[in-house]
Amino acid sequence: MQKNTFRQKEGVFVAEGINVIEVALEASIDIEALYYDPIEVEEHIVAQQILHRALVKGIRVYPLVPNIISKISNTINPQPILAVLPRLDTELVELKEMDFLVIGVGIKDPGNAGTIMRSAQAAGAQGVIFCDNSVDIYNPKLVRASAGALFYLSLVEASSFEETILKIKSLGFFTVASLVDKGIDYTEANLVRKIALVVGNEANGLNDQIAQLNDLCVTIPMKGRTESLNVGMATTVLCFEAARQRRQLGNAHGTY
Amino acid sequence: MQKNTFRQKEGVFVAEGINVIEVALEASIDIEALYYDPIEVEEHIVAQQILHRALVKGIRVYPLVPNIISKISNTINPQPILAVLPRLDTELVELKEMDFLVIGVGIKDPGNAGTIMRSAQAAGAQGVIFCDNSVDIYNPKLVRASAGALFYLSLVEASSFEETILKIKSLGFFTVASLVDKGIDYTEANLVRKIALVVGNEANGLNDQIAQLNDLCVTIPMKGRTESLNVGMATTVLCFEAARQRRQLGNAHGTY
Known part of the structure; x- marks a missing residue:
């Protein structure tokens, strides 16, 4: 039931976790069905609710x-x-009216991918795209790590970064890539415009070839070792800087 | 060997993980001894190095x-x-010359505690205090999750928050507590002064009683649900806002 091919064929996926299912209900997702363990539920008031x-x-x-x-x-x-839910992902072109996206490039670790979703959603991004062989967005560990943020985001699974960036730019997004060094201080970048933040693979960050395809490269200045933050933490920092700038501007999107 | 009581009695702890041991070497920690698996090391170039x-x-x-x-x-x-390392924790009074601390209150999850250490260190905090029955700072999962940040921080294991906050204030720190709501926007707080950021227990955040003992309460404004960030992510946001303000001021501490 947890095989990726099944999820793709049937157009559904399975979510585990009380918290995740609670958020799915809150978000009025069309849950196909819930399955429960009668003995476990007997002692679990939240599950009963x-x-x-x-x-x-x-x-x-x-x-x-x-x-x-x-x-x-x-x-x-x-x-x-367990909940059986309809697949939620959409096409890139559906994101065209949005003004704050995050693009994960080659994100393999479901925990990091979940953190990216949580931060993006909490900071006010409307969509998250994963490309370049990132983890399946319906990976059960990712679904749990996202703490339900996936139900409040437009999600896209894209193929190569090159293709994704071309499409994103054609939709009017200014792309801002996060590099471990060589970029400008992220707090000096204008993150108020229609942006897509591009964050890279855990181990190596974004390579030069991918970095060059972006409109701007930024770096989070850090004390000491540059490997200090993982990609989930770096995305958290970047997203909340964008939220800060947007709040400061008091723009129309700003009911943070 | 992993029992807490042993670690306390002997004044040493055991660290696993190539990355963590690499950072311990970089940080010139007085490693007592390394133990290795000869068969595993045979195929592991980094381990050999x-x-x-x-x-x-x-x-x-x-x-x-x-x-x-x-x-x-x-x-x-x-x-x-595996590395056997001397315990690194110190006394609260040893932090008196510092100007940026993080205090974790009742942090049970070693992953969150590790993220707190990583963010604090990367953002320029010099010390981290855990109190109110937080996880043991030498918990092997915490040590791995800290990615070696613990070797670059002054660490304190304190008892109750009430006692800790009195001592911290007597050392001249302005204490800033992070609440899920009711605090002022964290980006409007002055985080440039001599501060101790106080972050709470994962599930419930800081309670009112603890919040009242602080000089200031801040909140991270978020879209939608207030449970969107866990305590590790919230600490990351707060620490990097402090770093941003300090960089902007270009103060003497700012070689970020």
Whole structure:
């Protein structure tokens, strides 16, 4: 059930985790069905509340054979409820009216990808694109790490960065790449315009070839070692600087 | 060997992880000894380089019986080398000459605690204090999650927050607590002065009682749900805002 090919074919994906399912309900996602472990749920008040809310909303709710979740789950602490949800990703062109995107290039680690989504959403970005063989956006670890942020974002799975950047620029976005060095101080960049922040692969950052395709390169000045922040943390810093600048300007998007 | 009581009694702790040990060498920490798995190291060039650098520095290096590391390690992917290091924590009073600290209150998750250390160090904080039953600072998962930042920070393990805050104020620090709501916009706070940023427990944030003991309360304005950032991410945002303000002022501490 957790195989990527199944998720693609059926147009659905499976989400585990009380928090994630709670946010899906809040965000009024069309949940296909919920499956629960009757024994686990018996002792779990929040899980019971979620099932109740789902029933009220007319979502189908099915009990499973006890302990089946822990057998099919691929997380260490399986949750009492699973949700089957429609795939949420969209096409790049659908992002054209937005003014704040994040593009992850070759992000392999689901924890980092989840942090990117959380920060982007909390800071006011409307969309996140993953390209260059980044982790599958429906990877169960990513879904949990995103803490539900994926339900509030427009998500795109793109192929190569070169293709993505051309399309993004044609939609009017100014692209700002984050480099571990050589870029200008990120706080001196204008992040108020219609921007796409480009963040790179964990181990090596963005290479020169990818950096050159962008309108601007920025760097987060740091004490000492440049490997101090991982890509998730760096994205958090960049996104909240954009939010700060936008709030300061008091622009129309600014109900932060 | 990983028991907390042993670490306290012997005044040493064990660090796993090639990256962490590399940073310990860079930071010229007095490593007591390195232990390695001869079979694993045979295929691991970076591990060989570390052993070589250690030998040149006069550090004792011992081979272990093959596969013993995976048996005593408590991480999923055990590393080919373990280091025995002296405990690095110090007393609160030793922080008196510093001007940028982070205080973690009831931080239980080693990943979050590690992120706090990384962000603090990268943003230019000189010390990190954990209090109110936070995770042991030598917890092996924390040590790995810190990516070596702990070797560049003054670290304090304190007891209650009430006691800690009194001492910190008596040393001349202005304490700034991060709340999920009700605080002023963190970008409007003066973070250039001699500050201690106070960040709270993952699940509940800082309670009112703790918040009241501080000189100022700040909040990170966010889109939508206030649970969007975890305590590690929030600390990253706050620390880099302090760094931005300090860089902008171009003060004496600012070689970021």
